[in-house]
Amino acid sequence: MTTRLSADEVRAAVPMPAAVAAVREAFLDLADGHFVQPQRLAFGGTAPDQGTVLVMSAHHQPTGAATVKTTSVVPGRDPLIQSTLVWTTTERQLVAEAATITTLRTGAASGVATDLLAPRDATRLALIGAGAQAADQVRAVAAVRDLATLTVFTRSPARAHALLAALATEFPGLRTRVANTADDAVAEAEIVCCATSSATPVLDTAALPDRVHVNAIGSFRPSMRELPAELLATASAVVVDQLDACLEESGEIRHAVGTGLVDRAAILELGHALRNPSTVDGRTVFKSVGVAAQDWAIARLLDRDFAFSPPAHD
Template sequence: MPALGNYSAADVRAAVGMPAAVSAVREAFAGLAAGHFSQPPRLVLGTDDQAVMVMTAHHGPSGAAVVKTAGVVLGRDPAILATLVWTDDGGQLTAEAGAVTALRTGAAAGVATDLLAAPDANRLALLGAGAQAADQVRAVLAVRKISELTVWNRTARRVGPLLDELSAEFPGLRVRAAGSAAEAVAGADVVCCATSAEEPLFELSALPERVHVNAIGSFRASMRELPAELLATASTVLVDQFAAAADAGEIRHALDRGLLERSGVLDLGNALAEPPEATGRTVFKSVGVAAQDWAIARLLAQHARH
């Protein structure tokens, strides 16, 4: 089978910009809702703190497929080291999947933000300054005219380098560090949480009455970035796909305590087809699905052929 290339992290970044990633991931979620993907449950081997995950998706209309193998070690930076393989009828492509994962995770938050955030949203709060953080900002800036960014991280020394990076990339963006998570979210129109927290980062009362919140950090039942009261009172609770997100800490905690009904949780693909009325506080909880990886890999394959 012809090789289409082996993309390093730098190659991935050079080939795929965030606006294109948001568009591709939006299309993939629509395809997922339409039944175009075969997507087995994620395979997880190992322990809570150190695991290997395998995710795969096959796109029926095109016959193209993607397989991603990721090693996750909490406390390591980056926490995720991964490799992706794309296969279609014309060849095969491999890529360093850490960059793919950050891009597609950011892009999903961008899709959800575009769907649910106020059209005039211009203040963004970011909680977390790890490997996923910058792409959360890039994604929100791809869909909203954000003028002000506030960042909080549990380890304060990591905030400065991130702010320097984003200031250089977005010269007109006003940036500042916050002393607490509550301070960061207090005046926000959009909040992005990208941490490995096991307890909620803030209380419901810290949030404005109209705000959209993305939470992408937690991926197992013991992890929670958001207070259960937020999910209980939000006008819209969105997930990438319920089958994938059902065991994420925020969703599981709220369901188990009767604070949230299954019928009150919407899949992103379905919400794109029938957009909910976005009022008050809205939430997007994402753990990631393989169709997102497929979307970014397809852009890489297109790049390789041109």
């Protein structure tokens, strides 16, 4: 039996708090060696303005369930991301529009990292970027912290205002502002989410407060770098979704390790950091390029919801 889900069905079935909990569990399983997760395949150009096709797969050994996701990312296209995910067990198969899954699981990873690393009393979020990933970054942080303010900076103020208008009904008590610069946006932030495709750092380390957690999820190629090297070099904790993936794909991590600014051994994977939490202070960083176990986690929620009453099948 095959169940087919649209983007709207995916969104309706997976509230962000559930996504955060599922992705947290998946990172713990990843740390415990329960996933077979080949390196992501990437096809296409290497320049920031060229399109890329990505193929990601994961097999969860305890359950036997597997996912394969194909994604095309084309800068300047609307939508930026087009994607399909297939979830397979021995009994059934689920096929879903996966651009929504990608933003959900990427946001959820930031939520997991924020809950681990951000100050417990943090209420002020700054968001750099207002593209496809932006709204779920806000939703994920709001799922783990009681947000009071949201400041957005993007190169297109109209997009920032449109994002805030779209979020207004979800967060009616949230005070919002569009900043004139990235440094202005982060100046009083306690949590920062960077969700851009920038090839150069989007903020200055000196503009950040001394006590802040930064999530960076936008760059996924060696040629992209959202974060300044100084931030990685001076952070009290640098956490990544998966080290090998970031050393292969993250411009920030590759540059910091390659130049000796950051010791590879000092970088923590999120699952291991969850297993062995420690007290952190000052500036902390979470860098994510996305791993297939996150897609598997969201697909598992969908499978549970639709296994016995699928909206369509063949």
